[in-house]
Amino acid sequence: MASHSIYTTAEEALSIIQSNQRLFIHGSACTPLYLMRKLAEQAPRLRHVELVFISVLGDLEVQKPQYQESFHINCMFVSAPVREAVNNGRADYIPVFLSDIPDLFNKKILPIDVAIVQVSPPDSHGYCSLGTSVDIARSAVHTATRVIAQVNPRVPRTHGDGLIHVSRFTHMVYQEEELPEVNYGENTTETELAIGKYIAGMIEDGSTLQMGIGTIPDAVLKALTSHKDIGIHTEMLSDGVIDLFEKGVINNRKKRIHPNKAVTGFAIGTRRLYDYVDDNPAIAFLDIDYVNDPHVIRRNPNMVAINSAIEVDLTGQVCSDSIGSIQYSGIGGQMDFMRGAALSEGGKPIIALTSRTHRGVPRIVPCLKDFAGVVTTRGHIHYVVTEYGIAYLYGKNLRQRAKSLIDIAHPDDRELLTKACFERFKQFL
DSSP: OTTTOOOOHHOOOOOOOTTTTTEEEEEEETTOOOHHHHHHHGGGGOOOOOESSSSSSSSOGSSSSGTTTTTTEEEEOOOOHHHHHHHHHHSSEOOOOOHHHHHHHHSSSOSSEEEEEOOOOOOOOSSEOOBBBBBTHHHHHOOOEEEEEEETTTSOEEEEEEEGGGOOOOOHHHHOOOOOOOOOOOOOOOHHHHHHHHHTOOOTOOEEEESHHHHSHHHHHHTTTTSBBEEBBBSSSSSSHHHHHHSSSSTTOSSSSSSOEEEEEEEOOOOHHHHHTTOOEEEEEOHHHHHHHHHHHHHSSSSEEEEEEEEETTTEEEESEEEETTOOOOOOOOHHHHHHHHSTTTTTTEEESSSSSTTOSSSEESSSEEEEEOOOTTTOOOOEETTTTTEOOOOOOOOHHHHHHHHHHOOOGGHHHHHHHHHHHHSHH
16 A cells, blocks of 8 residues: 555655744644654754644654754644753743634635645545544644645544645655553542542433543543543543443433544543544544634533643642743643533533642642733633632632642641631631
8 A cells, every 4th residue: 555656755755844934733643743753854954844733642853952953843732752851942932822722724824835734545545534633723724825644544534624636735754653552540539539429429310421530530430430421522531431431321322513423632541542533433532722712612511621730729720731941741732621510500610639749749729820820810710629629719808719720739738738828818717
C-alpha cells in the first residue's frame, strides 16, 4: 500500500514548508511524530517556522533546544512534551478557550500556511479520518493553504466531523507507527477514588457527563457502575468509559441532543480505547467549536461537568493551568463546560481536587500563588469536591465560601486557613 501512487516521501512532502510560515500540528494521540522527526531533519534550511497546536503526546523532536532558531512553538495548551520549552522561554503559550480556537483559524487571526495531520488510510470513496483528534484539527485542515497528511493504519476511523477527502491533501506520506498511549486509571489513588465516590453520589440517573483530563475523572467513572442511562457530551474520552458502555450504564438514551450517541472532540487513552472508538457509530467525534459551545452544552438537562484544579483560594478562584509563574497546562475547555453545565436544567459544574498534592502541598489556600492564572472565576464556581467532602459555593458570600472550603480542606491545613480568614474578614467564621 505504501508504494501506491498517491503517496510521496516525507522529504518531498515537507519541502513545501518555507521559513517564516505558520504550521498547525495535529495533537493528542494523533500527533504526527514521524513527520515531526523528518521536519527536524530539515531544520538547517528553515528559520522562524511557527508551530501552533493544543495538547501533543510523545517525543516531539522539533521542540528540542538545538532547533529553536528553526522552529518556534506557539501553543494553545501546554502539555508535557513542551512544558519545559514554554517555561524556559523557548516556546510561547496563548491563553484561549478551547471552543474559540477554530475562530482564530477561520477569522485569520492565526492563518495557517500548512497543516500537518495524521489520518487513517482512505476508504473506497477516498475519505480519511482524523481519528482520535477532530477537535480543532478539522478547522485547521479546512482553512490551511496546504495540508500534509501522515497516513497511518493504526489511526482509528471515527464517526462524526473528521472525514477528509484525499483531494484536500497537498501531499500524503504513508507511515505505520503506534499511537501514543496514556493510562489515566493505572495511577488512581485511594484519595482520588474517595473523591470519585462523592461525585458519583451527586450524579443522578439520566445525567450527561463531561470529564476533563486526569485521574479523578476516571475515578468518577469507576464509581458509576450502579447508575443508569448515563450520557456523554465531553471534550475528551478516556478508557474509563469503555466498561460503562459495555455494562449499559452509558447508553445516551436520555440526552436531548445527539440521543443514543456519545459526543466528544478527542480521545486519549490506551490501545483498547483507540480500538473501541474505531468504526463505532455510538461515538461522534465533532468539531470543538460545537462540542464546547456553552449554548450547546446547556441543552442537555442534568449536565455534570467534572474538572480538576491545581489550587482553589478561599473566595473560590480556581487556578487550573499554572503553578505560580510556571505554565503547567492551559485554559482548555474547563470554562466552556463549567458555564454550560451551570446553565443546564439541573446541571452541576464541579471542580474536583485532592486536598493536598502527593508531596503534601495544600491545594485549598488563603490566596493563589503569585502570577497564578485564574481559569474559573469565583463568579462561575458552584461545587468544589475533595476527599473530605463537597463545598457548594454558588450564592454564598466570601465568608460563607471560606467556611465551606475550610471544611473540605486537609485537617492539618484548617487552622492556618481559619487564621487567614480572620485576618481578611476581621471576624471569626
